[in-house]
Amino acid sequence: MTDIDTIISALRQFNQERDWDQFHNGKDLAIGLSVEAAELLECFLWKQPEEASIDKIREELADVLNFAFQIADKYGLDIKEITMDKIRRNAEKYPVEKSKGSAKKYDEL
Amino acid sequence: MTDIDTIISALRQFNQERDWDQFHNGKDLAIGLSVEAAELLECFLWKQPEEASIDKIREELADVLNFAFQIADKYGLDIKEITMDKIRRNAEKYPVEKSKGSAKKYDEL
Amino acid sequence: MTDIDTIISALRQFNQERDWDQFHNGKDLAIGLSVEAAELLECFLWKQPEEASIDKIREELADVLNFAFQIADKYGLDIKEITMDKIRRNAEKYPVEKSKGSAKKYDEL
Amino acid sequence: MTDIDTIISALRQFNQERDWDQFHNGKDLAIGLSVEAAELLECFLWKQPEEASIDKIREELADVLNFAFQIADKYGLDIKEITMDKIRRNAEKYPVEKSKGSAKKYDEL
Numbered sequence: 001m002t003d004i005d006t007i008i009s010a011l012r013q014f015n016q017e018r019d020w021d022q023f024h025n026g027k028d029l030a031i032g033l034s035v036e037a038a039e040l041l042e043c044f045l046w047k048q049p050e051e052a053s054i055d056k057i058r059e060e061l062a063d064v065l066n067f068a069f070q071i072a073d074k075y076g077l078d079i080k081e082i083t084m085d086k087i088r089r090n091a092e093k094y095p096v097e098k099s100k101g102s103a104k105k106y107d108e109l
Numbered sequence: 110m111t112d113i114d115t116i117i118s119a120l121r122q123f124n125q126e127r128d129w130d131q132f133h134n135g136k137d138l139a140i141g142l143s144v145e146a147a148e149l150l151e152c153f154l155w156k157q158p159e160e161a162s163i164d165k166i167r168e169e170l171a172d173v174l175n176f177a178f179q180i181a182d183k184y185g186l187d188i189k190e191i192t193m194d195k196i197r198r199n200a201e202k203y204p205v206e207k208s209k210g211s212a213k214k215y216d217e218l
Numbered sequence: 219m220t221d222i223d224t225i226i227s228a229l230r231q232f233n234q235e236r237d238w239d240q241f242h243n244g245k246d247l248a249i250g251l252s253v254e255a256a257e258l259l260e261c262f263l264w265k266q267p268e269e270a271s272i273d274k275i276r277e278e279l280a281d282v283l284n285f286a287f288q289i290a291d292k293y294g295l296d297i298k299e300i301t302m303d304k305i306r307r308n309a310e311k312y313p314v315e316k317s318k319g320s321a322k323k324y325d326e327l
Numbered sequence: 328m329t330d331i332d333t334i335i336s337a338l339r340q341f342n343q344e345r346d347w348d349q350f351h352n353g354k355d356l357a358i359g360l361s362v363e364a365a366e367l368l369e370c371f372l373w374k375q376p377e378e379a380s381i382d383k384i385r386e387e388l389a390d391v392l393n394f395a396f397q398i399a400d401k402y403g404l405d406i407k408e409i410t411m412d413k414i415r416r417n418a419e420k421y422p423v424e425k426s427k428g429s430a431k432k433y434d435e436l
Binding site for chain 3: 329330331333334337338341344345346347349350352353354355357358360361364365367368370371374375376377379381384385386388389390391392393395396398399402404406407409410411412413414417418421423426427428430
């Protein structure tokens, strides 16, 4: 079993034991993900990046990932496939020669 | 190499080729993650969960995951470890006998 | 003094008394606004719209508004002018005859 | 009519003309607000605060405010009352002598 399968399998078991699948429609999972992403972001509020607490980042990032993995599982999306595919397409949108050392968005390059 | 290592390795190479590590402080990565989480959420705006486009969900979820993986890599966090650890601690916060079939937050149980 | 001026004036005084203007750059104010918008959103998580607590909505909406007003003040933007102007432009983007009774985005009309 | 009443009145007319009240439940309005807050936040991504485009900030802030005003109207909340009330309570949570010149959260003071 791959790492990702191990995590998704643990999430499935957690939800089945609590009979929580009934609440886990895509819309509420996406809301949960946004809420957790904001809690991660709050670690940096009024701070320089290096002042944020790594313990809090660890906590909130785990919540973000667990929601993201549940959304992938809900829609039968293969995490390795969709992320690697996106990296390939971003490589085309941001060709090295145009984007090297630049933080511009692809439509401003 | 595990599947997570494969993804992170591809993200590192992508960023190194473009010399983008200079922009990738934790604060901006967390902003990027929140922005992508909101784009995923927008797939569901004014819609019933089942009306959302799975192609758009796939796109935006990939962006969310790639930002989350980069944050993990930035802080040297092991994704399998932090997510499995969080599932274990959530299992304690939400004991089966109290939380089964309930969507209440742990502090309302 | 208009209602909006009264609120902005109270926010200015609050910040000046605490010497907080030094922290209030646009980027952190926008982070704060996103965090509060997520807290408002969390009122609705796993719920039907009518199940959300109006007391919590009131709390979080006030935080959202106070951040939004501070951003307007930071950039010298006139709230009545920018919102009324946006309503006018949205009226052109969403002509009544095309958008009546439809929740489609303008680029799908 | 106060300036806030003028804005809310224009938003009501806009929605009535398009028969959009049917879509405007609190949950979707809160999603819309979060999405717009993230678009405002994106103005600052990979940037120093002073590098953000004020034209884009103006655009996105107007969207944020219009959603926030619609949520207030939806729940019959008086914007001046809830924001002024929040400022008063924040003044108690953050007493001047403890919070002056400090960006700490009230529970860390």
